[in-house]
Amino acid sequence: MPELPDVEIFRRRLDRHGLDRPVRRTTVAAPDLLDGASPQSLGRLLKNHRLVETRRHGKYLFASRDGGDGWLVLHFGMSGSVQPLVPDEEPPEHACLTIAFDDGGIAYVAPRRLGMIGWTECPAAFVEAHHLGPDALAIDRDAFVEALSAHHGMIKCWLMDQGHIAGVGNVYADEILFQAELPPRCEAAALDREAAGRLHGIMQRVLSAAIEARADPERLPEGYLLPHREQGGLCPRCGGEVASVDACGRTAWYCPTCQSD
């Protein structure tokens, strides 16, 4: 789940359930996910502080503590999420980190434990240090076209490279290319500036629609690929069977009829 739309939903959930109350207790059940902090140091950084602001860049989520002198950093890997803590109930299964208030709190849940829990003094510095490109929803058309036109290689791989654009992953890259009617292995340099500009608009429209749909494929608008992105799935546009092909080491699902050069 955790691509840009999913992380945006987690951000909003954290806004709703995780801000403005003093942290009483943090537990770290998966210390191996901590990057640059120990369970003790993280506990000390949060204890009796309040989280007051959230930001998202690509697939990374940041939450600042009061004073603005430090930010919790979360990355969700392949399976992570943010879930509320329900008072008087056990934390969710696979909770790697819990941040509890007197009443409620939030949990970072990751069944497959491929994510990261960290701390930074400045999200912008963190983004730079991790070589992340501009956020996919924030980048403007000209910057997108400029960056894309300098690239040789498969279009899908460029979209998924977090150093070029941050936030697009395997699933939404497929949706974006389906909406753009471009095959996943299409050469990026084959797009002229007009086509690249169109792709920019489609990317932002798809990501916005996914957020609107609460990152639930079943709630996406009619005519989207994702609900049919599986073996035997039928293209919502032409009714033909979808196909898969390898691109950048991942499975790309597409419609061979609607997405051809």
Add this chain to the structure above:
DNA sequence: CTCCATGTTTAGAA
């Protein structure tokens, strides 16, 4: 048992 999965990093080959 095998294979696959929404991600990232690293090593090595062209």
Add this chain to the structure above:
DNA sequence: CTTCTAAACATGGA
């Protein structure tokens, strides 16, 4: 230096 490929990481589900 850029691009592509494979493997590794941890774990659950089909």
